[in-house]
Amino acid sequence: MAFLFKRNPKSPAELVRAMNDQLTKLETVNDGKKAQDEITRYLMSIKGILTGRGDESNGVLSDSQPDQIAQLAHEVYSTDCLFLLIQNLPSIEFDARKIVSLLFTSLLKRKIVNRSPTVDHLLQRPQILILLMKGPENPEISINTGHMLREAIKYEQIAKYLIFKPIFWNYFDYCEYGSFETSTEAFLTLNDFLTTHKLVASEFFNSHINKFIDRINRLIVSPNYVTKRQSVKLLAQLILDKPNYNLMTTYVNSPHNLKLIMILLGDKSKNIQFESFNVFKIFIANPRKSRSIIEILTKNRERLLQFLRTFANDRKEDELFTVERNFVIEQIECLPKLVQLQNVNAKGAETDIHGGIKGLQNTPSLPNDGSPDSKYSYKET
Amino acid sequence: MSPEQFEVYEELGRGAFGVVYRAFDKVSRKMVAIKQVDLESADELNEIQQEIKILSTCQHANITRYYGCFLKGYKLWIIMEFLGGGSCSELLISGPFGEKAISYILHELLHALVYLHENGKIHRDFKAANVLLSLEGDVKIADFGVATQLSNNMSKRNTFVGTPYWMAPEIILHQPYTYSADIWSLGITAIELAYGKPPLSQYHPFDVLFRIAEDPAPELDSSFSKEFRSFVNVCLNKESKQRPSAKELLKHPFVLAGAKVDRSEIVKLIKRKHEWDLETGNTDKRYYTPTLEEQTPPLFDITLKEEPASTLKPEPSRKVPLSPIKRNSSENEDQELKKTLNRILNQAFNKINEKHNLSTSQYDQLVLFQNTMMESIALSPDEQYREVFCKYFKLVMKKIMTTDNEQLKDKLIPKNLEKERPRDEVEELLYTRWAESMIERWRNEH
Numbered sequence: 001m002a003f004l005f006k007r008n009p010k011s012p013a014e015l016v017r018a019m020n021d022q023l024t025k026l027e028t029v030n031d032g033k034k035a036q037d038e039i040t041r042y043l044m045s046i047k048g049i050l051t052g053r054g055d056e057s058n059g060v061l062s063d064s065q066p067d068q069i070a071q072l073a074h075e076v077y078s079t080d081c082l083f084l085l086i087q088n089l090p091s092i093e094f095d096a097r098k099i100v101s102l103l104f105t106s107l108l109k110r111k112i113v114n115r116s117p118t119v120d121h122l123l124q125r126p127q128i129l130i131l132l133m134k135g136p137e138n139p140e141i142s143i144n145t146g147h148m149l150r151e152a153i154k155y156e157q158i159a160k161y162l163i164f165k166p167i168f169w170n171y172f173d174y175c176e177y178g179s180f181e182t183s184t185e186a187f188l189t190l191n192d193f194l195t196t197h198k199l200v201a202s203e204f205f206n207s208h209i210n211k212f213i214d215r216i217n218r219l220i221v222s223p224n225y226v227t228k229r230q231s232v233k234l235l236a237q238l239i240l241d242k243p244n245y246n247l248m249t250t251y252v253n254s255p256h257n258l259k260l261i262m263i264l265l266g267d268k269s270k271n272i273q274f275e276s277f278n279v280f281k282i283f284i285a286n287p288r289k290s291r292s293i294i295e296i297l298t299k300n301r302e303r304l305l306q307f308l309r310t311f312a313n314d315r316k317e318d319e320l321f322t323v324e325r326n327f328v329i330e331q332i333e334c335l336p337k338l339v340q341l342q343n344v345n346a347k348g349a350e351t352d353i354h355g356g357i358k359g360l361q362n363t364p365s366l367p368n369d370g371s372p373d374s375k376y377s378y379k380e381t
Numbered sequence: 382m383s384p385e386q387f388e389v390y391e392e393l394g395r396g397a398f399g400v401v402y403r404a405f406d407k408v409s410r411k412m413v414a415i416k417q418v419d420l421e422s423a424d425e426l427n428e429i430q431q432e433i434k435i436l437s438t439c440q441h442a443n444i445t446r447y448y449g450c451f452l453k454g455y456k457l458w459i460i461m462e463f464l465g466g467g468s469c470s471e472l473l474i475s476g477p478f479g480e481k482a483i484s485y486i487l488h489e490l491l492h493a494l495v496y497l498h499e500n501g502k503i504h505r506d507f508k509a510a511n512v513l514l515s516l517e518g519d520v521k522i523a524d525f526g527v528a529t530q531l532s533n534n535m536s537k538r539n540t541f542v543g544t545p546y547w548m549a550p551e552i553i554l555h556q557p558y559t560y561s562a563d564i565w566s567l568g569i570t571a572i573e574l575a576y577g578k579p580p581l582s583q584y585h586p587f588d589v590l591f592r593i594a595e596d597p598a599p600e601l602d603s604s605f606s607k608e609f610r611s612f613v614n615v616c617l618n619k620e621s622k623q624r625p626s627a628k629e630l631l632k633h634p635f636v637l638a639g640a641k642v643d644r645s646e647i648v649k650l651i652k653r654k655h656e657w658d659l660e661t662g663n664t665d666k667r668y669y670t671p672t673l674e675e676q677t678p679p680l681f682d683i684t685l686k687e688e689p690a691s692t693l694k695p696e697p698s699r700k701v702p703l704s705p706i707k708r709n710s711s712e713n714e715d716q717e718l719k720k721t722l723n724r725i726l727n728q729a730f731n732k733i734n735e736k737h738n739l740s741t742s743q744y745d746q747l748v749l750f751q752n753t754m755m756e757s758i759a760l761s762p763d764e765q766y767r768e769v770f771c772k773y774f775k776l777v778m779k780k781i782m783t784t785d786n787e788q789l790k791d792k793l794i795p796k797n798l799e800k801e802r803p804r805d806e807v808e809e810l811l812y813t814r815w816a817e818s819m820i821e822r823w824r825n826e827h
């Protein structure tokens with residue numbers, strides 16, 4: 001193999017062109033296997049350039065490494081090589097697919113002054129990104145495409161571009177169906193989309209709030225244990241993210257959502273119980289609970305109290321958790337009082353829901369002198 | 382893939398993260414190993430997801446082949462190729478390995494390491510227990526439970542993972558480390574194969590950490606060949622940068638010699654262990670029993686005045702419900718019974734295997750039959766089925782014994798076998814037990 005290259009060394013640009021050539025031949029019946037082998041060899045040479053460990057599989061290289069990478073990048077952009085590679089990924093050899101990932105992520109990280117040429121390229125050629133977004137539909141390559149996509153959406157412009165595309169909604173389906181590998185990959189991607197760039201995410205929530213709540217609610221009752229567990233955790237994290245204020249208030253105002261969370265609170269899985277507690281506590285901390293929310297809570301007062309008093313006793317060392325659990329218990333204990341306060345609040349005593357939750361998260365010790373009124377003191381501050 | 386496609390047999394081993402069973406894949410008609418990991422007992426799911434990701438992106442002759450995985454309730458079933466020879470650490474129970482076998486194993490392992498390292502992966506838990514062997518003598522790395530993927534922007538790690546005795550000093554000292562940490566563990570594994578135990582094994586794991594960091598690197602004593610000792614010395618360089626790469630080690634004289642060793646050296650070791658098991662009666666097997674799922678009513682009343690609760694129930698789970706089964710006999714009695722029967726079946730199996738040097742397919746077929754027996758006589762929770770099976774089995778035997786068709790009789794009970802060889806003690810035992818139970822049953826029926 002090595003002698004081939006020594007006799008016929010290729011510049012990075014020639015390498016890319018020769019590879020593109022073979023990529024178009026992959027489909028042909030007779031030449032398919034040969035093209036596949038050639039592509040593997042070219043990719044190995046490219047790997048040599050990228051890692052600076054160009055050994056025997058690399059042609060004679062005269063230019064310095066940064067120069068070669070620049071040449072490589074230039075040719076990749078101008079020939080739409082990334083599109084060809086990703087489109088043909090399933091026909092590329094198993095181990096060579098990882099080099100495609102390597103090429104993609106290495107180019108992505110390249111900076112010229114303070115611009116990222118690959119980010120610009122991808123935004124000009126969004127078809128590449130759309131191909132990556134469809135990755136979970138092809139289980140064979142979903143790990144490769146998932147990895148590339150998550151590297152790409154580390155750049156805010158790309159994340160912002162993709163999150164508003166209709167195809168983004170497919171991720172709510174992808175992470176529930178298909179093989180374990182495909183669905184966990186898709187969930188990772190969904191998670192990154194919604195948590196990496198907080199402002200992009202909150203803009204997304206604000207423009208699609210009901211649809212989003214509907215989709216995440218479907219995930220949290222998924223029959224798939226992993227999907228269920230991960231999505232409740234994600235939900236808890238999202239509604240506590242500062243910029244997602246609107247999502248939080250909308251979510252905890254719906255009795256329907258409270259019911260779902262209460263079902264999860266009684267789930268057989270301790271982990272799901274625990275994650276859903278982190279959502280439940282926000283319903284409780286909400287100083288302006290609606291009538292139907294209070295109705296559900298009052299109806300279950302005794303059962304909830306009994307449940308919460310021994311809830312997650314194995315997490316006793318977790319101080320924050322213990323404080324939160326005690327807070328929730330106290331709140332439920334004085335539920336009837338809350339009904340009265342509710343009317344007062346409705347008339348004007350404006351309280352900030354965030355203030356309430358902030359108190360919940362950060363107060364090391366809440367007033368606990370036994371008199372029911374003092375238990376509301378956090379609201380007045 | 383789905384749970385129904387597998388017949389799960391005995392336990393092969395267990396580790397920190399799960400239990401591994403042998404199983405038969407009815408679709409591909411192959412033996413497989415299934416690692417069942419309880420996700421509910423894991424605080425974080427990322428680790429197991431990482432293991433799956435690493436497994437599914439590795440395809441190499443010296444790495445345990447991964448076939449896929451799926452969820453069953455809280456358990457993740459990871460389907461892998463079945464390696465019938467067991468792990469090197471199990472084989473070490475019957476004694477240390479010779480240099481020939483060690484050099485062969487190291488040569489194979491280094492190929493796997495070259496592949497892993499080229500793909501940016503560090504195994505981080507390299508030890509004889511994680512080196513598995515096929516019955517034909519293939520050597521494969523297993524257990525990627527703590528393996529890690531280095532991405533190209535981060536070429537070093539500093540998480541503290543691994544098993545103390547095999548850990549590289551830089552990991553213990555919380556320094557950043559890279560692929561060379563696996564090379565250290567390989568050197569320790571080489572010593573482990575030569576002595577049966579890793580260095581410092583006489584100490585508690587906590588003391589070991591301190592010693593690995595402080596003591597000079599371990600060495601082989603002078604009874605070993607110059608090449609082997611040199612190999613161990615270059616791997617166990619406390620200065621991680623001075624250790625050769627896996628690729629360089631492939632050219633080490635000891636490893637080059639290993640490339641020429643025949644895999645039958647490994648088959649010999651597997652055989653030795655089988656004999657050892659027979660002698661010591663170390664043949665107990667533990668069987669997989671599926672857990673039954675019960676439906677619990679919802680904990681809270683979530684109905685509102687204006688709407689019925691039924692609209693709010695989560696979608697019904699798609700799992701096939703198992704029919705409830707009544708257990709009449711006490712658990713303990715069952716346990717005892719299973720154990721005894723298991724021992725009988727295993728002893729018989731091992732004897733036959735040894736005497737007749739079973740081919741792989743003969744082996745597999747007998748194992749399948751043995752499992753059917755086990756399932757039908759002891760494991761089936763359906764009492765009635767067990768009884769039916771025994772009656773059926775008895776009837777078939779009786780019919781064969783009394784048939785007029787001499788040809789069939791000859792085929793099933795070969796004459797020469799009966800005449801030439803007296804029954805050995807296991808057969809005797811089996812026979813008398815069988816007869817006893819038959820008499821017992823006959824008495825009860827009349």
Ligand SMILES: Nc1ncnc2c1ncn2[C@@H]1O[C@H](COP(=O)(O)OP(=O)(O)OP(=O)(O)O)[C@@H](O)[C@H]1O
Nearest residue numbers: 393394395396397398399401414462463464524526
């Ligand atoms: N494919 C296989 N074929 C045969 N036996 C296997 C296979 N995989 C695992 N085993 C057996 O099961 C044992 C435990 O498997 P494994 O090391 O993968 O589990 P683990 O929970 O990750 O253990 P550890 O404690 O080492 O992290 C092995 O030592 C071996 O004896």
Ligand SMILES: [Mg+2]
Nearest residue numbers: 396510511524
């Ligand atoms: Mg192990």
